[in-house]
Amino acid sequence: MPAPAPAPRTLYDKVWDDHVVHQQESGETLIYIDRHLVHEVTSPQAFEGLRTAGRPVRRPDCTLATVDHNVPTISRKNFTDVKTFIDEPESRAQCVALEENVKEFGLTYFGMSDRRQGIVHIIGPEQGFTLPGTTCVCGDSHTSTHGAFGSIAFGIGTSEVEHVLATQTLLQRKSKNMRIKVNGTLPPGCASKDVILHIIGKIGTAGGTGCVIEYAGNVFEEMSMEARMSVCNMSIEAGARAGMVAPDEVTFKYLKGRPLAPKGEEWERAVAYWRTLKSDQGAKFDIEVNIRAEDIVPTITWGTSPQDVVPITGVVPDPASFTDPIKRSGAERALAYMGLIPHTPMQDIDVDTIFIGSCTNSRIEDLRSAAQVIIAATSADPSIKVPGNVHAMIVPGSGLIKQQAEAEGLDAVFKRVGFDWREAGCSMCLGMNPDQLSPGERCASTSNRNFEGRQGAGGRTHLMSPAMAAAAALTGKLTDVRIFLKKGSNLDQTKLKVTSAFDYLTDEVLPPPKPVPLSDSPSAAASAARANSTETDSVSVAATSSAVPPFTIVKGVSAPLDIANVDTDMIIPKQFLKTLKRTGLGDALFHTLRKDPKTGEATEFVLNRSPYDKAVILVCTGPNFGCGSSREHAPWSLNDFGIRAVIAPSFAEIFKSNMMQNGMLPVTLPPEECKKIADHARSGKHLEVDLEKCEVRRDGEEPAIPFQVDSFKRHCLLNGLDGIGLTLQKQEFIKKFEEKRSEVWPWLDGFGYAKGGGRVPEVPVSKTGKKFDW
Known part of the structure; x- marks a missing residue:
């Protein structure tokens, strides 16, 4: 009898199946990570954890590091080193820490003097480090960008950054399959940013929770790689774990010839494999969404969530039109923060700042x-x-993009009308660097988040496409780009011939510069020796260990919070992310809600009031708690305040994982139960969360409320188990997988930079563990 035909699989299924190292009985799966991108904000504590435990980086050849979040974007003509160039002490400390860490652990690094430096999600694809059929992670939620290549790419917290560095694996539970199809013809003036904003407006910021989204349909098939990256980049804003597009001829053309892409026979083998990476006919998707391209118009945000979208021809919505009381309250809060009046035409809104950049739109x-x-x-x-009253700035995503734009004359186009032309970096996307909005300033931005204070305390952000931002720059108002375009086109899919004076180059990467010297890597013993050393330097403040405290029963004061979509920027603003520690962040928790922005005095926010200032449990009645960034600082700040458990109707997936990585418990309960518990909290009575029995108990005669937790996560929390130590017990499985990987996908092994650029077999490392001065 012939063997039965295999069941049809989705693109996500295929890539997942190719990376299974070991299947746990609990359903958790140890998957191999092919590509790890590292930056300065979410890595210091991870490297310190390795150092404290005496663990080396398992696969330096699979890791690429750069600085991007903290770096100034002013001219670097006088740049000599980070220590003298970055004025802000905490930003400088994080950048210096990364430089020392990559030296110590033997990692390839693009520093500020290297034109390949740039935003971490720009340089991966640009170098060919990002490849189809891979798994890719970074301590940044917008790692979903790399899914445009048919990669499972997702953001992780600092504990997981350490886990990948030590083991090159992660323990994951497989997500659901979701497919979003967009078919038809996009109207004039529409770009990929309009497509993804429209999608988020339709499904909401929690619409993709628990899912990996595959984008399908002729609209995505016809997009360039840059456009696909913009769409996948904002998958996290739709609540998804990741976004993916099946690789095709567009993908292969983009990758061919890039420094770290396979060459010769390996290229042919790779393309043959990549062509198999598409969903089979009849493959099952848990959720399907179909959208007509003709229904999409140039789109813009009005509120403080990426789901708060409206056509540029629309008006500011009226909160009274929201039937759900939590949504109505959220809309009222958003309009008060944004300084907007219901029914105001969007095109009547003046802007103060234009920002074109970020990992979403700086290619x-x-x-x-x-x-x-x-x-x-x-x-x-x-x-x-x-x-004259508008400040317009353009921040290229990398030094190579800046150089190519200048070769094409684009900088002259921008500067001629008054734009500020900057150096590469994350810039005003999140304002951890000097590029920030002042309180009350309104920005037309091409970034990905419009959370309160995202671009600067009190700053007001409207998200849109680069073309829409350029139109707003010329008028000083939110503007329909179509007034400037006599013949509409899908703007980010067109290779332009601007004038005879501007002949565009190809999309090929410019010739690489001289190689960056690769660093020396110590043995585990040398790492441990350094950890115990009394030597001090500019970044000598050690982070705490990543050991996880056990969680059994937590009893005490609980604080009620009636807010939906509590985002990570709300939990802890970006100015508190510049730390080398995991501790000391309790005062930063909900800072913008606990402190009056004008006076700095304490507000009446619940955590400022007795007895809630001693809360150990937080009860949120709104859904989607912890949406936004993958940074672990949000749970660190909750933990440091004293909150060990959060109860809510739903959680953002990355935040939920980050809580558990830190020995904290997220409890998911139906909205009506959350409301009952919040009312109980308002009465001042204590609450008890029991992980052993999986139930929430209230003082008095009320029955206990049961909840569910993944059995393996529960076991780890109850026993305070070290995830890295557990994984290293699977060494034989990891080694066996790596042997298969080298045989089947040899192009994924070992890279460095040969003279003039290109891949070399392996990263050279020292045997001595010598400590270098930068």
Whole structure:
């Protein structure tokens, strides 16, 4: 009898199945991680954990590091080193810490003097480090960007960064399959940013929770790689674990010839494998969403969540139109923060700042689409400029993009009308660097989040495409880009011929510079010796160990919170992320709610009031708690305040995992039960969360409320188990997988930079563990 035909599988299924190292009885799966990107904000504590435990980085050849979040984007003409260039002490400390860590652990690093430096999610694809059929992680939620290549790419917290560095694996539970199809013809003036904003507006910021989204349909098939990356980048804003697009000829053309892409025979083998990475006919998706391209128009946000979208031709919504009381309250809060009045036409809203950049929209194609708008406008009116009261800035995603844009003359296009042309970095996307909004300033931004204070305390953000941002720059208002475009096009899919003076180059990467010297890596013994050393330097403050405290029963004061979509920027603003420790963040918890932004005095926020200032449990009645960033600082701040458990109707997936990594318990209960418990908390009575019995108990005669927790996670929490130690017990499984990986996918092994660029067999490391001065 012939063997039965295998069941149809999705793209996600296929890549997942190819990375299973070991299947746990609990359902958790140990998966191998092919590509690990590292930056300065979420890595110091991870490296310190390795150092404390005497563990080396398992696969330096699979890790690529750069600085991006903290770096200033002013001219680097006078740059000599990080210590003298970055003024802000805590930003400087994080960047210096990364430089020392990559030296010590033998990692490839693009520093500020290297033109390949840039935003971590820009440089991965640009170098060919990102490849189809891989797993890719980074301590940053927008790692979903890399899913545009048919990769399972997702953000992780610092504890998981340490886990990947030590084991090259992660313990994961498989997500559900979700497919979003967009078919038809996009109307004039629409770009990929409009597509993803429209999708998030339709399904909400929790619409993809627990899922990996596959984007399908002719609209995505016809997109460039840059456009696909923009869409996948914001999958996390739809609540998804990751977003993916099946690799095709567009993907292969983009990758061929990139420094770390396979060459020769390996290229042919790789492409043959990549062609199999598409969902089979009849593959099952748990959730399907279909959208007509014709229904999408240039789209913009009005509130403080990426789901708060409206067509540019629309008006500010009226909170009274929201029937759900929590949503209505959220809309009222958003409008008060944004300084907007219901029914105001969006195109009547003045802006103070224009920001074109971020890992969402800072690629060469994004800059070209913005330039197209400016050229179209100045062709009709040569005198048009950025108004004097508006600050417009463009921040390329990497040094290579900046160089290519200058070769194409795009910088001249922007500067001629008054744009500020900057160096590469995350810049105003999250304002951890000097590029920040002042309180009350309104920004037309191409970034990915419009949370309160995201771009600066009190700053007001409207998300949009680069073309829309360019239009707003020329008018000083939120503007429909179509007024400047006589012949509409899908702006970020067009390779332009601006004028005879601007002949565009190809999309190939410019010739690489001289290689960055690769660092020396110590033995585990040398790492441990350094950890115990009394030597001090500019980043000598040690982070605490990553040991997890056991969680059994927590009893005490509980604090009620009636807010939906509590995001990580709300939990802890970005100015408190510049730390080398896991502790000391309790005062930063809900800082913008606990402190009056004008006076700095304590507000009446619940955690400021007795007895809730001693709360050990937080009860949130709104869904989607912890949405936003993958950074672990949010649970660290809750833990440092004294909160060990959070009860809510639903949690963002990464945040939920980060809580458990730190010995904290997220408890998911139906909304009506959360409301009952919150009312109980308001009465001042104590609450008890019992992980052993999996129940919540209230003082008095009320019956206990049961909850469910993954059995393996529960076991680890109850016993305070070290996830890395548990994984290292599976060494034989990991070694066996790596042998298979080298045989089947040899192009994923070992890389460095040969003279003039290109891949070399392995990263050279020292045998001595010598400590280098930078």
